[in-house]
Amino acid sequence: MSxxxxxxxxDNPSVSLPETDNALVPCLSYSENENTLEVLTWNIEHxxxxxxxxxxxxxxxxxxGYDVWGLQEIEQTGKLDQIKQLDERYDVIVDEDIAFxxxxxxxxxxxxxxxxxxxLSKEILASGDFESYFFPRKPLLVTFKDKTSxxxxxxxxxxxxxxxxxxxxxxxxxGAKRLKDYLDSNYANEKxxxxxxxxxxxxxxxxxxxxxxxxxxxxxxxxxEALARSDDPLNWSYPGWPSHIDHIxxxxxxxxxxxxxxxxxxxxxxxYYDPKVSDHRPVLSVFSN
Numbered sequence: 001m002s003x004x005x006x007x008x009x010x011d012n013p014s015v016s017l018p019e020t021d022n023a024l025v026p027c028l029s030y031s032e033n034e035n036t037l038e039v040l041t042w043n044i045e046h047x048x049x050x051x052x053x054x055x056x057x058x059x060x061x062x063x064x065g066y067d068v069w070g071l072q073e074i075e076q077t078g079k080l081d082q083i084k085q086l087d088e089r090y091d092v093i094v095d096e097d098i099a100f101x102x103x104x105x106x107x108x109x110x111x112x113x114x115x116x117x118x119x120l121s122k123e124i125l126a127s128g129d130f131e132s133y134f135f136p137r138k139p140l141l142v143t144f145k146d147k148t149s150x151x152x153x154x155x156x157x158x159x160x161x162x163x164x165x166x167x168x169x170x171x172x173x174x175g176a177k178r179l180k181d182y183l184d185s186n187y188a189n190e191k192x193x194x195x196x197x198x199x200x201x202x203x204x205x206x207x208x209x210x211x212x213x214x215x216x217x218x219x220x221x222x223x224x225e226a227l228a229r230s231d232d233p234l235n236w237s238y239p240g241w242p243s244h245i246d247h248i249x250x251x252x253x254x255x256x257x258x259x260x261x262x263x264x265x266x267x268x269x270x271x272y273y274d275p276k277v278s279d280h281r282p283v284l285s286v287f288s289n
Contacts, residue, residue: 018082020059027269032065041195042282043072050276062087074107108140134175158196172209194249223285259286
């Protein structure tokens with residue numbers, strides 16, 4: 001697996017590269033594969049919430065080799081550019097680069113393998129049904145093309161309303177209905193992944209705010225459903241509760257190519273994970289190319 005040594009700057013002693021800390025790398029439980037597409041969601045709480053946060057994140061992403069990281073809660077968007085400095089295989093898309101001022105300090109971003117994927121289009125879903133009451137962070141949509149297989153697919157990055165209570169449940173469930181209507185109308189026969197911090201569980205399904213998707217198993221499935229059903233909290237994305245609230249939803253065009261899903265227990269590699277990196281674990285889904 002290639003790592004940050006790919007960057008031409010690494011071989012140039014006159015260039016000062018960002019610091020890295022690879023303490024979390026041994027907890028990347030899936031090895032990057034040229035024959036698969038790896039897609040992740042990771043809420044990096046208040047990124048960067050500690051002076052060492054970027055060092056952990058830089059190493060974890062660049063040494064993973066994974067194709068698409070969907071990130072939430074990015075407060076200092078410029079810090080993500082360090083990843084490009086360390087590994088020129090990667091590029092970054094941030095919501096405010098498309099619509100300046102969007103999402104205040106809780107930005108959405110993608111870090112992706114530019115050597116594997118071409119960006120065909122990108123937009124912020126901000127009009128029509130995507131009003132702020134139901135989508136307090138405007139979704140970030142990017143359509144990619146795999147440079148090897150030629151397949152095109154769209155990824156939507158979400159960060160839905162947090163917390164319990166009837167009002168918040170309604171805001172999420174109504175948001176889910178509006179999102180589904182949008183997908184049904186605009187992407188009925190296309191490969192789409194919706195990932196992010198959904199801020200609610202999908203199991204038990206009858207009480208989930210995302211029941212509208214769960215009930216339509218012909219067209220939509222959560223690739224991380226087995227993780228959500230697990231009795232082992234190590235399979236859940238939010239260890240502090242504990243619960244599983246970060247998800248990767250796929251349309252039926254991805255069903256046949258779905259391989260497996262993992263929750264990456266990065267906190268098992270460092271006792272400082274929560275105070276220095278995040279209170280969420282990344283969730284990974286793997287698809288065949």
